[in-house]
Structures are given as C-alpha cells and as structure tokens.
Amino acid sequence: MTIAIAALLVLGVLIYTLIVRPGSLPEPEPVSPFRHVDEAKARIYENLRDLQFELRLGKLSDEDYARTKLDLQKELAKVLSDAEKLKAELGVQTSVKAAKPKVAPEHVCPHCGKKFKEAMKFCGSCGKPMEADA
Amino acid sequence: MFRLRNSALAVLLAGYCLAQSSSQYVTPEIRRVGDKLACLCGACKNTVATCQMLECHYSLPARQRIAKMQKEGAADAVIVDDFVKREGKKALAEPPNEGFGIMALATPVLAIGAGLALIGWFLRRYRKPNAVPVMTDEEVQKYQDQIDKEFSKLD
Amino acid sequence: MENIGALAILLSFCLSIFAIVASLVGAWKKKPFLIVSAERAVICVWSLVTLASGLLIYALMVGDYRLAYVAAHSNKAMPMIYKFSAWWGGQEGSLLMWNFILATYALVVILQNRRKHREIMPYVTTTMMVTQAFFLMLIAFLVPPFQVLSTGGKAIVDVGDGQGLNPLLQYWTMVIHPPTLYLGYVGYIVPFAFALGSLITRQPGDSWIFTTRRWAIVTWLFQSTGILLGAGWAYSVLGWGGYWGWDPVENASFLPWLTSTAFLHSVTMQEKKGMMKVWNLVLVAATFFLCIFGTFLTRSGIVSSVHAFAQSPIGPYFVAFLTVTIAITILLILSRLDYLKSEAPLESVVSRESSFLFNNLILLASCFAILWGTLFPVISEAIAGEKISVDAPWFNRVNVPIGLALLFLTGVGPLLAWRRSTPDNLKRNFMWPTIGFVATVAILMGFGISHFYALLSLGLCTFVTWTIVSEFFKGTMAIRQKDGLSFVPAVIELTHRNTRRYGGYIVHMGIVMMFIGFSGAAFNKDTTVEVKVGDKFPLGRYEIKVSDIKMGQNENYIWQNAIVEATVDGKPFATLTPERRIYEKSQQPVSMVAIKRQLNEDLYINFAGMGSESQLPTIQAYVFPLVTWIWAGYWVLLFGSLICLVPAKIKMQYARTEVVGVSTKNVPATK
Numbered sequence: 001m002t003i004a005i006a007a008l009l010v011l012g013v014l015i016y017t018l019i020v021r022p023g024s025l026p027e028p029e030p031v032s033p034f035r036h037v038d039e040a041k042a043r044i045y046e047n048l049r050d051l052q053f054e055l056r057l058g059k060l061s062d063e064d065y066a067r068t069k070l071d072l073q074k075e076l077a078k079v080l081s082d083a084e085k086l087k088a089e090l091g092v093q094t095s096v097k098a099a100k101p102k103v104a105p106e107h108v109c110p111h112c113g114k115k116f117k118e119a120m121k122f123c124g125s126c127g128k129p130m131e132a133d134a
Numbered sequence: 135m136f137r138l139r140n141s142a143l144a145v146l147l148a149g150y151c152l153a154q155s156s157s158q159y160v161t162p163e164i165r166r167v168g169d170k171l172a173c174l175c176g177a178c179k180n181t182v183a184t185c186q187m188l189e190c191h192y193s194l195p196a197r198q199r200i201a202k203m204q205k206e207g208a209a210d211a212v213i214v215d216d217f218v219k220r221e222g223k224k225a226l227a228e229p230p231n232e233g234f235g236i237m238a239l240a241t242p243v244l245a246i247g248a249g250l251a252l253i254g255w256f257l258r259r260y261r262k263p264n265a266v267p268v269m270t271d272e273e274v275q276k277y278q279d280q281i282d283k284e285f286s287k288l289d
Numbered sequence: 290m291e292n293i294g295a296l297a298i299l300l301s302f303c304l305s306i307f308a309i310v311a312s313l314v315g316a317w318k319k320k321p322f323l324i325v326s327a328e329r330a331v332i333c334v335w336s337l338v339t340l341a342s343g344l345l346i347y348a349l350m351v352g353d354y355r356l357a358y359v360a361a362h363s364n365k366a367m368p369m370i371y372k373f374s375a376w377w378g379g380q381e382g383s384l385l386m387w388n389f390i391l392a393t394y395a396l397v398v399i400l401q402n403r404r405k406h407r408e409i410m411p412y413v414t415t416t417m418m419v420t421q422a423f424f425l426m427l428i429a430f431l432v433p434p435f436q437v438l439s440t441g442g443k444a445i446v447d448v449g450d451g452q453g454l455n456p457l458l459q460y461w462t463m464v465i466h467p468p469t470l471y472l473g474y475v476g477y478i479v480p481f482a483f484a485l486g487s488l489i490t491r492q493p494g495d496s497w498i499f500t501t502r503r504w505a506i507v508t509w510l511f512q513s514t515g516i517l518l519g520a521g522w523a524y525s526v527l528g529w530g531g532y533w534g535w536d537p538v539e540n541a542s543f544l545p546w547l548t549s550t551a552f553l554h555s556v557t558m559q560e561k562k563g564m565m566k567v568w569n570l571v572l573v574a575a576t577f578f579l580c581i582f583g584t585f586l587t588r589s590g591i592v593s594s595v596h597a598f599a600q601s602p603i604g605p606y607f608v609a610f611l612t613v614t615i616a617i618t619i620l621l622i623l624s625r626l627d628y629l630k631s632e633a634p635l636e637s638v639v640s641r642e643s644s645f646l647f648n649n650l651i652l653l654a655s656c657f658a659i660l661w662g663t664l665f666p667v668i669s670e671a672i673a674g675e676k677i678s679v680d681a682p683w684f685n686r687v688n689v690p691i692g693l694a695l696l697f698l699t700g701v702g703p704l705l706a707w708r709r710s711t712p713d714n715l716k717r718n719f720m721w722p723t724i725g726f727v728a729t730v731a732i733l734m735g736f737g738i739s740h741f742y743a744l745l746s747l748g749l750c751t752f753v754t755w756t757i758v759s760e761f762f763k764g765t766m767a768i769r770q771k772d773g774l775s776f777v778p779a780v781i782e783l784t785h786r787n788t789r790r791y792g793g794y795i796v797h798m799g800i801v802m803m804f805i806g807f808s809g810a811a812f813n814k815d816t817t818v819e820v821k822v823g824d825k826f827p828l829g830r831y832e833i834k835v836s837d838i839k840m841g842q843n844e845n846y847i848w849q850n851a852i853v854e855a856t857v858d859g860k861p862f863a864t865l866t867p868e869r870r871i872y873e874k875s876q877q878p879v880s881m882v883a884i885k886r887q888l889n890e891d892l893y894i895n896f897a898g899m900g901s902e903s904q905l906p907t908i909q910a911y912v913f914p915l916v917t918w919i920w921a922g923y924w925v926l927l928f929g930s931l932i933c934l935v936p937a938k939i940k941m942q943y944a945r946t947e948v949v950g951v952s953t954k955n956v957p958a959t960k
Contacts, residue, residue, distance in 0.1 A: 006296050006628070013300060013333045017307070020325050028407040036494030040563075047561060049705065050787075059761040060706055062714040068708045077277040160817070172678035179535045179680045224676040228683045229665065238665055242658035242687055249650040250687035257643065260635045286597070 033090060037083045044076045150252050160197065167210050168193075171217055172227040181227045291356060291435040296342040298385075298433070301337035301392075302425040304330045308418040316411035320541060324411050328399045334421060335392040342389045345382060345434055349375050355447045357436040358382055363685030364874050366452035366845040371454050374464045376580070378454045380588060381434035383467065387584070388424050390468075390475045395421065398479055405578030406500065416482035420581075423610050431603050449642045453874040456846070462522040470515030470542055474580040477549060481577040484570050491628050495559055497567070501557075503934060505573075509553060510930040512546045517923045528880035528895045528909070532919065535684040540663045541583030547656040548576040551649045558645050561630030561707065567622065568649070570629065574618050579656075579729040581611060586663075609726055637709035651698065655691045659684065672716040689742055693749060696804055699797050700753035703760055721759070726752040743811040746804055753801050757794045764791075788935045794927030802922030809890070809915025817897070819905040829912045831892060838899075838906055847878075851896040851906050853883065867896035867908075890914040 032038070051072065055065045087093075109123035122129055160168065160183055168183030175192040178185055182200070185193040196217070203213045217225040229238035308330040322543030345358070349372050354360045362375040362382065377383040395417045402410055428434055438446045457463075480501035487497040497696040519539065520532035531541060552572040558565045559936040589604030622629070635642055662679045704718040730744050738744060761780065768779040784791040814829045825834045833855050840849040850868035853860065865883035872879065878898075885892040895909040 002290075002292050005293055009293070009296065009337075010300060013304065013337070013408075017304065017326055017330045017333055020322050020329070025321050025325055026403045026407070029404045035496075039494050039496075039499075043561065050707070053764070053767065054706060054769045057760075059704075059714070059718055059763070061711055061717075064706055064709055064711050064714055068706070071708065073278070073281055074274055076281050077274040077632075080277045090254065169682065172680045174678070179537075179684075181680060181682060184681070222675055224666070224678040226678060227680040228686070229669075229677045229679060234669050234675075237669075237675055238662070238677070238679060238683065239687070241661055242654065245657045245661075246650070246654045249654055253643075253646050253650060256646065257635060257638055260631060261638065 033130050034083060034086065037079060037086065040079045041083075044072055044079065047074075068084065161201075163204055164197050167204075167213050168197060170210075170214050170227055171196060171225055174221065174224065214282050290344055290348070290353070291437055293428075294341045294435040297341040297344075297508070298425060298435075301334040301341075301388075302429045303421060304334050304337070305418045305422040305425055308334070309415050309422065310413040312414040312418070321407075324407075324414075327411070327414050327418075328392045328403075331392075331395050331399050331418065334418075334425075334897055335396040338385070338388050338392045338425075341434075342376070342385055343393060345385060346373060346376050349373065352451070354449055354451055355437050355445050357438050358434050358473040360438060360448050360451040362451065362454055364451040365782065366874065367453055367459070368845075370464060371459050374458070374467075375454050377467045377471070378458060381428060381432045381436075382514075383471075384424060384428045384432060385434050386468070387471055387475065388421065388428065390471050391417070391421050391478065394475060394479055396860075398482075406483075406486075406496075408490050409483065409492060409497075412489050413482040416485050419614070419921045420478055423606075427606065430899075450874075453845075453872065456870070456872040456875060456877050456879045457526060460526050461516055462518045462525075466515060466518040466522055469511050469518060471934060473508050473510075474542075474545070474583065475514030475516050475923065476504060477513060477545065477573070477577045477580055479504045479508075480552075480573050484573050485618070485621065486957055488570065488625055488628070491625065495563070495566075498556055498559060505553060505556070506930060506933050508623035509546070509549050510927065512542070512549065513926060513930075516542055516546060516714070517920075521920060525882060525884060526879075528882050528897075532916070535659075535662070535681045536601070537663045538583075538587050540659050541579075544656050544660055545579040545583060547574045547652050547659075548572055548579055551652040551656075552576060553651075555644055555649050558642060561938040562642070564635070564642070566629040566631060567626065570622055572649075574615075574622075578611060578615055581607070581614075585611070639705065639710045639715070641702065641705045641707045641710075644698060646703050648695070648698050648702065650697045651691055655688055655695070658687045658691065662687065676790065689908075692804070692807075693742065693745055695747045696746065696753060696801070699800065700749065700756045703756055703794070722752045722755040725755040740811040743808045746808040750801050750805050752760060753797065757798050757801075760794055761791070784932060785935070785938045788937045789933045792929045792932030792935070796926050797929075799922040799924070799926030799929055802918045806915050806917070806919030806922060809913065809918070812914045813910040813911065815909065817907065817909045819900045819903050819907050823903055826908075826910075828910045829890075830857055831862065831910075832859075833908070833910055835906050835908060843874075849896075849898075850881075851894075851908065853894050853896075855885070855892055855894075863892065865892070865894050867894045869896050869898055886917050888917055891916050 049070065051060070051065065051068055054060050055062075060068075109125060109128070111128040112123060112126040165183040169181050171182040173180045173182050173185040173190065173193045173196075175185065175190050180193075182193045182196045199217075200213055203216065208216075214226070223230060223235065229235035231239075294958065308327040311323045311327035313329065315321065319760060347353075348356050349363045350369070352359065352363065352365055352372075358379060358381050359375075361822050362378040363372050367375075376384065377386045395414075398413060398417070399410075399437075402413070406413070409620045413795060438448060481496070483497040486492075518540075519542070524532040539919060549572075552569060555565050555572060556569055556888060559569050564752050572861065585604065585607035589607060637643075662684055663678045666676050669675060700722060704722070710718075726748045730748040733744055761783070763781040765776065765779045768778065768783050772779070776783060798877055816826070816828050818826050820826055820835050822835050822838060825832050827833070835851050836854050837852040838849065839852070840847070842848065848870045850866045850869050853865045853867065855865065863885040865885060867883040868881040870879045870881060871877070880895050880897070882893060882895045884894075891911075891913040893911040893913055895911075897907040897909055899905065900907050
C-alpha cells in the first residue's frame, strides 16, 4: 500500500514537471520598451503634485517652491527628450495613451452651483432638489 | 482514586514549595549590588537584582551571598570582586571597561562614527546644490507645453 | 504513513534542486520549456511539503506516539489547538513549517507572475529554491520530523502517550506568535529574489521595487506582529512582568525588523528620486540574511537562550549556507555597480533626503549594536579567551539613546521638504512642535518627574504627535477648501490620495504610543511578600490583600490560586486570581499571572507559591505604568500598515507610451 502510494506520488510529480506541452507555455505580457521612461515621468509628476500640495499646506516657502519646481520641470524635460531619443533609436512611432484620472463625476447643484462628489437627491448646501443634475 | 490523586497533589505542591526560601527578596541594598552582577542561570539576560524567577538557581544563592557579605560589612566593590573571582568576568552584568571589555561599548560608538563619516562622504559625493540634468532653457521651453498639459490633467 | 511523509520531503528536496538547475539553464539557453518546467517543480514542492505537513499534523492530532516528534511534543491531555501548534513546537516540526511557508510564498509568486516578469522569473525561482533546497536538506537528512521511536534494533515502539508541549507554550499568543514571526522571517525572500533577479538581468527602471512593495509591507507587518505577540506573551505568561529581555532570540527577531524598517524608508528615496540603489539592495539582502541568521541563532545553540531549541548538528550548515550566499550576493552587487548608479544628486544637507539618511544610520546602528551585544559573549570567548556577559543593562544603555534619536527623526522627517529646506521653512514648521516639546517637559517636571530619559521620551512623543496631527489637519483643511468636503470625508480623501504616506504617519503614531509605553518602565514599582491570608500590604497607591487560597486539578495540570483583593483609598479596586500550575506530564510549574490592565498603569500580581518555612502565600506584586499603550500602539500600527496596502487613488495613473508603428527611418537592430 505504502509502496503503491509512493510510486504514484513520484510518477505524478515526474509527469507534471517534465512534460510541458507547447500550449501550456505562457504568453508573456507585452512590455513596452518605454516603460521605464513612463515610470520616470510618473515619478516626477508625482513629485510635482506633492510639491504643490505642500505649498498649499503652508509647509514650503515660496522660494523653495519655485526652485524645486523649476528643477522638477527640467528633469521632466530631460526625461521627455530621452524618450524622444529612445524613439528615434528604436525607429518606432508611439502614441501616448493619456492618463485617465479616475475623478468621480461631479454633481453640480442646479440651484446654487455647489459641487459634490456623490449623487444626491437634495443639495447639501442649499437643500433644493438636485434631480435635474442627473 | 480521586483522593489518592489529591494527596499526590498536596505532596507535589509541598515538594515544589520547598524550593522557595524567604531570603529571596531583594532589599534596596542587595539590589544596588545585584544590579552590577549578571544572572548566570543561562535562561535570562537579567541581573541578579532583576531576575524574577523566584527559584532561580543562580540569582537566589547570589543574593543570599550578597546579603551575607553585606552583613559582614563588605563594601560593594569587594562583593563584586568576589563574584568576579569566583565566576570570572562573566559575572559582571556589563562588560568591564578594561581589556577586551572596552570593545563592547567602543565598537557600536565607532560604528556610528563610521556611519556618520559614510553619510558625510555620501553628502559630499552626491551633493550638487543646483545640478539638475543638463538642459538649457530653450530645451525646457520646448517641452513646457507638454509638461503643463500633462500636469493639469493629473490634478 | 511516516514513510510517505519522509518520501515527500526527499522528493521535494530533489525537485527544488531540479528547479534551480532548470531555471538557470533555461535562462541561459533561452528555453522557455525548462523555465516552465522549473516553475511546475516549485508547485510540486509546495504540494509535497503541504502533504508532509498535513501528515505530521494528522499524527499530532490523533496521537501517533510511534513518531519521536509526536511523543516529544504532544500528549493526550492537551487541547486540540495545542496539538496543532505542536507542529512548530520543536526543531523538526518548525523547520517543516519554515519550508511550508517558504514553499507557499514561492507558489504565490509563481502563480502571480505566470505572464509577467518573464525575464527575471528564472532568477527569482532560483533564489527561492536555493533557500528552499537548503531548508529541505535540513529536514530530509539532519533533523527528520518523521523519525520513529525504536529500541536499538528494528522494532518500532509505541510509547502510548507523549511528553506534551512545553507548558509555557500552552497559551494562546504562543499559538500564533511563531507562525507570524516565520511569515515575516521567510517573506523577505520575495523582495530579495526580485531584487537579485533584476540585478542579474539589468532591468531598466526600478520595477522590482514596485513589484515587491506590498510584499515588503506585509512581511514587515508580520514581523512587527510576531515581535509584539512575543512581547505580549512574555508580559502575561513569564511572570516577571517584562515584555522585552534582550534575549538572543528576541534580538534575532528584532534585527531583520530594524533593517527592513530602514529599507521601507530608504526605498522611498529610490522611488522618488532614483537614489540609493546600491544601499536599498544591501538593505533588502541584509534583511533576508539576518532572517536566516536569526533562524540559525535560534537553532544552533551557540548562544544560550530561553527560546533556543535543543542543540542540534545543523549549525555548521547554516554557517556554510550564509557564507556562500552572502558572498554571491556581494559579488553580484559589485559586478553591477554601474547599473545601480544614482540618477539624481542630493541638493541640500537640510532636506527630507538627508533625514532619510540619518534615519537609516540610526536604525542600522541599533541593529549593529544589538547584534554586537548578542554575539559579544561568544566573540570575547573566542578572542580574549574569557566569556564576558552582556546583559539587559548594557542593551538599555546603548539602545535607549538610539531609540530616542529615532523618535526625534520620526518627528523631524515630515517637516523637512524634499530637496531643500530654507531657514524660513524650518521656522514655520518647527516652532509649534518644539513649543509642544518644551511644554510637555515643563509640565512633567512640575509633577515632580525627574527621570531624564522619561522626560525626553515623553517630550519627544508630544513633538512627533504634533507633527503628525498637523500633517493630517493641514492636509484635510486644504482638501476641504478645494473639494468642499466635510471634515471626516476630507480626512479619508486625504489618506486615500497617498495611502502610503498617511498610512505611514499612522504607523508612526503607533510607534509613538509604544514609546509612551516604554517610558513608563522608568516608574515601575514592585514588591515581593509573604503574607497571611487576610493580611494587607501596600504597593504604590494600592492596598493588597490575599483573601483566600484554593487548589484543584484537571487532567492536564494541578493548580493552586490566590484570591487577591486590591483597594485604592479603602475603596475596592479589583479582585485578581493569579494561579500556579504544575503540569502532570512534564512536572513543570507555570504561573498564570493576573493583570488588571488600565490605560495609566497595570496592576500585575504573580502568585509564586507557598513559602517553604512560613507556609504562607508568596505574592509578587508590580505596578507597570503605561504598559497598555504598547499594545494599543500595536493596533494603531496594524491599522496604519493596512492603510499603506490600500492602492492610492491617484498613483500610477500615468500616461503610457505605446508602440503603434515603425517609423520611416532606418530601423536599427532591436536590442
């Protein structure tokens, strides 16, 4: 009994491991050669956004803000020119699929004009019905 | 049967309790000396004063010994020396500031020093106050529109 | 059955070797067949290790006392849950569990990346399987869990009942403490494997960081949880009222936590600016190796410890494994230094970047000091020929200042701007927190507290809390202004925008609460007395009276407890029943302490038995101020870490460049 189970186990493992049909080879996801450029770009935009937010929080002096923003823009320009170089090098044409910021549809009160993130029956500001906004 | 087990229980508890002794309690005087001595029971990293195992086979006799020597009028240093004589340097809770023991505190301090030096080197090596990628203003201008456009989409 | 288990282990060992060879050859000769075959081998390894674990658990549950492991770690009287936890109660079983967790991680990685990261996956598989093969080798040849008991010759002996799990471990936190810690220990192999993989294949960009970010946080969380569960267990079971004893094994679990904390911080530098690439690789490697080292320390018996498993022959193998793998890693990093070049310079010394540098320095200094102190007795014996003890006082002397420096940086970091902070910035950000610090110290001194470190620590806690709260408050106000949200939704919106930053702040808050708890240790009070039933003794603001002694037994242990009544100013405060147990099987006495937990202080009573001469109950009573804050801090830390795991709202929605066609220019050969 034990021997039978053991033999079965070994056999099963060997078959599963060693016999790989061509059909079961995974199709790798296409990787864009521009991925690291995109990532670098996203990183700088992220930094820019942070910078702006910190300015709004009053954590930054205007001078620091201006200098750092200029730096970031220069870095961004560098990345963009790198991307163009890479494009020329690879000899391909590209299209940039724009970012789709998932901003919730804004619901504007037809009466007072205040904006809300969620759809509501009545305006949270003036209290009048918001149905018309649908 | 139950009664038998119960009496076994009483014997057990009594037998166990025999290991206890009233002299285990730590007076402030014993604590003062005991804090300088390591508990060498092998299971804890406490001092003779702070080892809380009542039945500790090292700390308990050690405390009794401290108490006895104190009664005889021995100074703290004499008691500590006596322990070192009997057990070797490992009787001390902290490495002594002599011989190889100096290395115990010196090495981490040196390591922090080395770390600071490393940071200093790093700052000097990589600090370039105004160095951003070699881009002229015209080149930046060239991309300015694209940057503004993409950034406005994000916020 | 034991034969099947042993076979499964042996077979999985062979398969892990096969996976290594097949991956490497497959990557070298560019044969996808071999790579897939290796990945299937990994799946088989997982199945077989799971089978072996299942068999061992089954044997423990039904009580197959022919097996040496079952006989040594389980007995009939134990509740089911402890029979299950006996899986990791001993050397052999816990190594099997190590293997199981590692194989599970490997399986998850393989399944997640069937179509992704094809270029680096062979190396990821290799890294994980090298480790797996090593640990499988241990249980296949050196400490086999499926050993049967026999009498000299061939006859198998069934001893009928076992020794039972160490009674100290029969406690609920001990059921989850080891697995959590192992989950943390083992988990760092994933970031390490991806880091090595992308290093070997010279991947452009920092994709390994993005890929393994979640792994790193989850693993870190497991590590933190494991460490704190251990501390909680020590506090409520060991009866000496401490939660941290600087025991070598505790230290061993703390070391990788320190480096991984450093990694989690310094990795933001790479994400944000492409700096510190070599350093991050070193940190992730150090974390992984310290995890292995910790396992080694626990199991080899080179340092004495309460946690250590019985001495076993596996020590030298660990040393060999560590030496070889560390050497390979160093060689790989050195051979690819050009690839790891920093992308950006450092603009200013006063900046967020350099605060990260100092944070790393301090975490690593602490790590080094603890490692040094742990190994010092061994080192001194080897070099100076005499063993020198390094005990709790030394560790406290070194680590308390380091910890406070770290706490200080926790507050300073968020106040400094990226790239540069001018004096004007510093003034506007530091004024109020500093005032908070000074005020706290002044108030506490007014209350007559003069303990230097406690004052400093509590003052810094205010400082850091102030910075964190104001980060949230200012951010929320800005969002309210812009989006017109009310306060709570604005806080949620703020956190959701950048979950890792604000989750991180919440984790910091948890750490601050823990520091409040640690500071309480400066004001501990304790007393040990023998009292007659009915007599009172004072401790702090409490009057404590033993009102009764009871005893009894069940099939697992016999017990005796004391009914202890505590009063404050003559008013009843609490009735506690600390208990003393003696387990039948092991004859080991265990204290079940009674704790009245409060936010300001815990009243902690241990019933130590009856005095031998007096036959009076011996009571150890303690007052531990602020200890509850440590455990509360953990829940905050957990909450914060979970927030870090939530995908940020606006992260990564960046433009993607796609290749749509070939340009008319000459097409050079693609790389």
